[in-house]
Amino acid sequence: MxxxxxxxxxxxxxxxxxxxxxxxxxxxxxxxxxxxxxxxxxxxxxxxxxxxxxxxxxxxxxxxxxxxxxxxxxxxxxxxxxxxxxxxxxxxxxxxxxxxxxxxxxxxxxxxxxxxxxxxxxxxxxxxxxxxxxxxxxxxxxxxxxxxxxxxxxxxxxxxxxxxxYVEGLYYNKKMLANHGIQPPQTWDELMAAAAKLKSLKITPFALAAKDSWVINMMINTMWVRTAGPGAIGGLLDGSRKWTDPDMLQAFEQYQTLIQKGYFQDGSLALAYAEQQNTFISGGAAFMFDGSWANTPLLDPEKSSIVNDVGFMSLPAMGGPGDGYINGGxxxxxxxxxxxxxxxxxxxxxxxxxxxxxxxxxxxxxxxxxxxxxxxSDTGKVNPLISQILQVFETSKGTFPAFDSVIQTKVRESLERSMQELIGGRTNPAALTADLQKKQEAANAEESHTK
CATH class of the missing domain: 3.40.190.10 (Periplasmic binding protein-like II)
Incomplete structure (x- = not known):
């Protein structure tokens, strides 16, 4: 990549x-x-x-x-x-x-x-x-x-x-973390420790609005790249990889941990995308995984109470071959x-x-x-948050495209439904990835017949 x-x-x-x-x-x-x-x-x-x-x-x-x-x-x-x-x-x-x-x-x-x-x-x-x-x-x-x-x-x-x-990554409330002695996490374990501490203080760790299913899949997309590598989606398309591979399954299991520990905001399945940003800009959550298109409301002093307190980072390392890569392009x-x-x-x-x-x-x-x-020829005088986003991009190992620009429509739609079901407790990572693999094989076969 x-x-x-x-x-x-x-x-x-x-x-x-x-x-x-x-x-x-x-x-x-x-x-x-x-x-x-x-x-x-x-x-x-x-x-x-x-x-x-x-x-x-x-x-x-x-x-x-x-x-x-x-x-x-x-x-x-x-x-x-x-x-x-x-x-x-x-x-x-x-x-x-x-x-x-x-x-x-x-x-x-x-x-x-x-x-x-x-x-x-x-x-x-x-x-x-x-x-x-x-x-x-x-x-x-x-x-x-x-x-x-x-x-x-x-x-x-x-x-x-x-x-x-665009760039996708983890926004964080700098003031909120500092007030509770939390450094911006660099590893998954540090992120989980921060989330646990915030939860114990009755602070929502992650803003999330899951009614619009594509919003959920931003973070899980980056997570499976962390655990399985930036070439994972290409492998699914050519048949050399499977959704059920252990390193793919790992990402969904760790996402489920976030759900089970209550680290996402309550009632997320009923909330449209704008509510995710509203929760974060009102100081109601410490972290938010989103794209750089979210900058506008975050930096609007008429809407945001944290204009001067927003930071941006790549999703912390999870110990896999995709650590350091960022979804951008x-x-x-x-x-x-x-x-x-x-x-x-x-x-x-x-x-x-x-x-x-x-x-x-x-x-x-x-x-x-x-x-x-x-x-x-000039990118001077930009907002400090924008400079930080550009710096994250500049220091990344590389980039990968959003999976929904590559994967077949039927597989994308299945993943969107399945992730909502995972958040709602109606499926589990093993069943989810097994069903996705069936959809993937059918989509690959259909494509090969039409070539």
Whole structure:
């Protein structure tokens, strides 16, 4: 598993941003960059061009991200005569697993849409739904500006442009730990000792909202990488590994220990994802396993009572071959429909210019703490928490992708149900992994028949 390059670059970058005299969202261009002109109507006015952008910035905690997108839309419309862009906001899980999937099956996705990498991208390429961005990125001089297109590359062609990076790990309340003489744990035993002490003081060790099953699987994903190694999922896919292998089973057994000892917040199965963050930012729990996208509510002084007390660390070592690896990369992107007119394609190119440039990426980093997808010349003046997150990434042994960007849909769905059942006491690690292995073998066999 190769190490991602972006933090090596961003941590060592200079502290002075070399901005040109261009606008925040425009490039430094003295001509139209070969983008052409829109067709004109019979009255000499530009012919109307319509684009729809499906985005997922619909939560209260995503207002700043939505404002950035709205600014990009306004700048794009200003550059393209006759262009009108409609923003269609949909909750991210609904977009990924329901709406976009149905639109792809029918062959009528929006012109621009939030796209998840890995399996999703490969499926849509196979269905011939995605625009090949390889020549466009070359034309716009962007091919070498990004850290990685790996999760959006199929057959050597690029089908998605990452918006930002992400990192998953363990957030902790620095003040709460210090007040009770607890050092940030470096090993699993130290983490369990800290949890036991906190529990004895009637403090919830871990915030958790398990109603949204994907939330549970962030932590268990990292745990099985710790115990079985970063190549575990690849082994499941090629048949060289099994969910029932002792080192895989170990992770689920240790997760069950957290459940049985009452280290997660009460009633987690009834709580939606936002409640996990609410518990942590209100000082109701000492730890929270989450992704860097959680930075916004954590650092919002109007919402968070622990703005100056948040720390971030990689999940402590568990004594396995995956210790030191971190779940991180670039899984979310904008994708584009293959079924667009020449005028729409011209407008899409302008949207890409306005969205993907250093000022915009830096704005995301400073305002939202979103690790950049593009190579920046400056990452100075970021919040200390963001600096810590980047440092954790930089010092990791390497990264691994989220399992749900790689594993088959039926296996993912089975794991999501099973983990909720484990939390509810309706299954155990041995039965859970045995059932998962059956689903894995069936999914692998189905894939081999369709190749």
């Amino acid at each position: 190769r190490k991602r390059a972006f933090v090596w670059g961003v941590v060592a970058l200079s502290s002075t941003l070399l901005l040109s005299s261009c606008s925040l969202f425009g490039g430094n261009r003295s001509n139209d960059g070969g983008r052409g002109e829109a067709a004109s109507g019979q009255d000499g006015k530009p012919a109307p061009i319509q684009l729809t952008i499906r985005h997922t910035q619909v939560k209260d905690t995503q207002k700043k991200r939505l404002a950035m997108l709205q600014d990009v839309v306004a700048a794009t419309e200003a550059k393209v005569p006759g262009l009108t862009i409609t923003l269609d906001g949909v909750e991210d899980k609904v977009n990924r697993f329901e709406k976009l999937r149905a639109e792809m099956a029918a062959g009528n996705p929006p012109e621009i849409f939030d796209l998840f990498g890995g399996t999703d991208t490969r499926d849509y390429v196979k269905a011939n739904r995605l625009l090949d961005l390889t020549p466009i990125l070359h034309e716009l001089g962007l091919t070498d500006k990004f850290y990685s297109f790996e999760e959006f590359t199929v057959g050597g062609k690029i089908y998605g442009i990452p918006m930002a990076g 670039w899984s979310n992107a904008y994708g584009f429909s293959k079924k667009v007119t020449p005028d729409q394609l011209m407008a899409i190119k302008e949207f890409i210019r306005q969205m993907y440039n250093e000022p915009m990426q830096r704005r995301q980093l400073l305002e939202e703490g979103m690790p950049p997808a593009m190579k920046l």
